[in-house]
């Protein structure tokens with residue numbers, strides 16, 4: 001069987017368009033929403049990580065570029081008593097989102113509602129653009145200015161809470177909100193204001209902001225979170241509008257199979273003895289390819305601490321080998337079972353009735 005991959009549908013759509021370059025496949029797995037807890041969460045974590053390189057440089061799957069990522073105009077007020085100003089940021093570009101490592105995922109997937117927390121670690125994220133300061137005051141001295149800025153944050157540990165809902169009768173789930181929360185390990189500010197009237201004002205502002213960077217980060221949360229959250233909602237929603245919810249997260253393994261997620265060929269060989277009414281099924285040989293596999297073994301009493309976690313990690317890493325091994329071991333009993341099931345059918349209906357001459 002060839003598991004047709006949830007995210008691969010977008011690729012298929014992209015490949016169908018002659019204008020687009022052929023895409024490398026997204027090595028995604030089928031994440032069935034009936035798989036609770038770690039199996040589903042690991043599956044989602046794996047797929048998001050596998051998906052990031054495909055959207056990094058943008059223009060694919062109808063999604064905007066992640067690297068860099070553009071944010072509409074936003075503004076903030078700095079009020080420290082030492083320096084106060086109102087800042088408008090334009091042509092804001094974010095660098096570094098493409099280097100995200102998916103820390104973990106926790107999903108609660110219902111038939112019509114989705115709640116997902118995606119944990120991301122970002123080594124470095126820079127916001128660059130144009131800055132206009134107004135209503136400024138430094139030690140009671142008024143100023144205004146215009147220039148460029150670079151705010152760089154390091155060691156970001158973010159959690160994005162994605163909430164979605166599917167209306168009755170709808171194929172697609174709509175993403176209603178994306179709420180990022182995060183902690184930041186450090187921040188540097190580099191503002192250049194060539195024409196601000198006060199000599200070296202930008203250097204003073206940089207020094208103050210670099211000193212009070214934790215305050216800046218807290219302020220940033222209030223001001224930057226809203227436009228970013230808005231942008232993210234639109235990006236993630238595009239993805240969900242491209243792939244039906246039941247295909248992205250099939251209700252069960254069986255549903256995945258029925259939805260065409262699995263591509264198997266069963267070779268059935270039968271023979272009818274002379275004078276017999278019924279055909280006897282002699283063999284059923286399944287062949288298949290698998291697009292993904294997750295292993296979740298729990299060994300509570302194994303003596304060696306975390307042995308099961310190590311085994312799971314190895315098996316999840318070498319899943320293609322596992323699948324190949326599985327073919328040798330699983331194929332025989334499955335083929336045996338299938339032969340018996342299909343044979344029962346042929347024993348119930350005479351061959352000439354099932355397929356008249």
Ligand SMILES: *[C@@H]1O[C@H](CO)[C@@H](O)[C@H](O)[C@H]1NC(C)=O
Nearest residue numbers: 068090091092093128129130
């Ligand atoms: C906006 O930012 C991009 C990327 O940094 C830059 O190439 C472009 O020239 C900027 N546009 C304006 C109007 O400054």
Ligand SMILES: *[C@@H]1O[C@H](CO)[C@@H](O)[C@H](O)[C@H]1NC(C)=O
Nearest residue numbers: 103119121156157158159183
């Ligand atoms: C990131 O934050 C989560 C949740 O707050 C925490 O459990 C985890 O240990 C943090 N990870 C790192 C690498 O800081």
Ligand SMILES: *[C@@H]1O[C@H](CO)[C@@H](O)[C@H](O)[C@H]1NC(C)=O
Nearest residue numbers: 001002004260263264265289
């Ligand atoms: C299923 O597998 C067969 C044989 O390998 C192949 O010809 C066919 O294109 C596959 N179909 C899909 C939908 O992947």
